[in-house]
Amino acid sequence: MATCSVGNGEDETLGKMKRERTRRSYENGNATRRQILKIGAGAALALPLTVPRPAKAQNEDFDVIVIGAGISGLAAARRLNELGFSVVVLEATSQVGGRIRTDWSLGAPFEVGAGWIHRPDGNPISRLAADIGAPTAVTPDESFQVFAKDGQAIPASVIEAKYFDLERLYTRIDTTFDKDQPLSDAIRRVSKGSLQDPVLRWMMSAYTEFSTGAPVEKLSAYYFDEDDEYDGADVVLPGGYDQIPKSLADGLDIRRNTLVESIEYEEGNGAAVHTSKATFESSFVICTVPLGVLKKRIITFDPPLPKAHQKSIDEIGFGSVTKLALKFERAFWPEGTQYFGYMSEPKGRWNYFVNYRTISPENILLGVSVGDYPFVAEKMSDADMIADCMSALRAMFGQNTPEPIGHLATRWSEDPHTLGAYSYTAVGNTPADFDRFATPVANTILFAGEHTTFDFHGTVHGAYLSGLAAADRVQRALAK
Ligand SMILES: Cc1cc2nc3c(=O)[nH]c(=O)nc-3n(C[C@H](O)[C@H](O)[C@H](O)COP(=O)(O)OP(=O)(O)OC[C@H]3O[C@@H](n4cnc5c(N)ncnc54)[C@H](O)[C@@H]3O)c2cc1C
Ligand SMILES: NC(=O)Cc1c[nH]c2ccccc12
Incomplete structure (x- = not known):
């Protein structure tokens, strides 16, 4: 398979020299905290244990540990790897791609997570x-048919006119208030x-709640x-979105089924990542686990993260989006729409x-x-979810x-390694809450992922660019 390069053209030997230098600096001088931790682990093994444990091999040592093999982690790892640093990616699941996953079991590329390269012109994922x-392939926004609750087809001209009303409404909101509040208020x-x-209400949900991943009551x-x-019209990848992360992963040292549980770190002494x-x-360490995982404190940080970072984790919103693919014997809908x-x-x-x-x-x-609604739908059994969605389709296309004959359902809010779909700006959040993640913790722990960039949060390109930015920060620090 062809592979993508994220390198910036820097001489590979230079990277290798930097790597040697980093290694030497660990090997000189006094025992670092990491070395003490290592000695500590060995000493613990010498103690009589009630339950015998297999002796641990010596811990593996790298310039950089990337946690998570989603697009941000893969981008970071690939760039650092190309620069000659030793990098390992620790991934909880058996797969790469994280929230980019393509399931072909219905015979078509069902995108469990990301489906579109939004606005592909200038978007790094297009490259x-x-x-x-x-x-x-373009999925044209102007090719649509909207149905009222009772199944009546609404003329496209009505939808288009209301769309401008919605734009005007949002512009007024932008210029009216001097205090943040829920978008719905x-x-x-x-x-x-x-x-x-009814039309505006549908648009607020199908457009705004879909693109932000959150209810208007919380935005x-x-x-x-x-x-x-x-810029440009949204596109999909008919060969599957997962081609992108798979190509980035090619040749990297990725440890799958390796769940990170805790991270001990100290300025100047690096980190010990327990899995x-x-x-x-x-x-x-570049930590790219989803915001939902950070919120739930599935990974313990020792010492605890600074208050500002923890505040971002606790306060930035994280919603969900549910997808249900239904396969039929024949198309009973207009095939070109x-x-x-x-x-x-x-x-x-089920409004879209x-x-x-x-x-x-x-x-x-x-x-x-x-x-x-995803928090309702994702608690349903597959059979109940299908029946719920079919009642919408029957209102639209008739009771017959x-x-x-086949289906696939997603439950991102229930996935223990994600716990939601993507981040959103909750009431009281500011862009700084997202961008704060760019500040390294103790010059050792860096964060990347879709939730670490305000400008492109909730997207594949945002996550990808955040991974490259974290890699660049590490490179600069290692080059010092
Ligand atoms: C339903 C849905 C639809 C979307 N649609 C689009 C779209 O059309 N276009 C678009 O641009 N974006 C879309 N997105 C958003 C996009 O998918 C994400 O922003 C992006 O993929 C996130 O990448 P990431 O690297 O930040 O995180 P992830 O891809 O989530 O990667 C994080 C990785 O960390 C791993 N991990 C978690 N916990 C641990 C642990 N303790 N130890 C080790 N590993 C761990 C996870 O398994 C995962 O592989 C969508 C997302 C969803 C859920
Ligand atoms: N996760 C996303 O794809 C967010 C998004 C950005 N623009 C959109 C347009 C429609 C649907 C979702 C989005």
């Missing part, structure tokens, strides 16, 4: 796709009744749409459907639940709509 020769204040207007009215984007398998040591909208209640319940016939021969509709 990665081009580097490996992965074709992309701000909407009520600037335009009483908008939240009850910051100040910052919910202040992030950045590139379900072994302890690893390094000068730097890209998207179908449904003005459901509650508002985030992607037609797979535009990118594959399979008769698949992909339903999406957003806002608060057939049962599906």
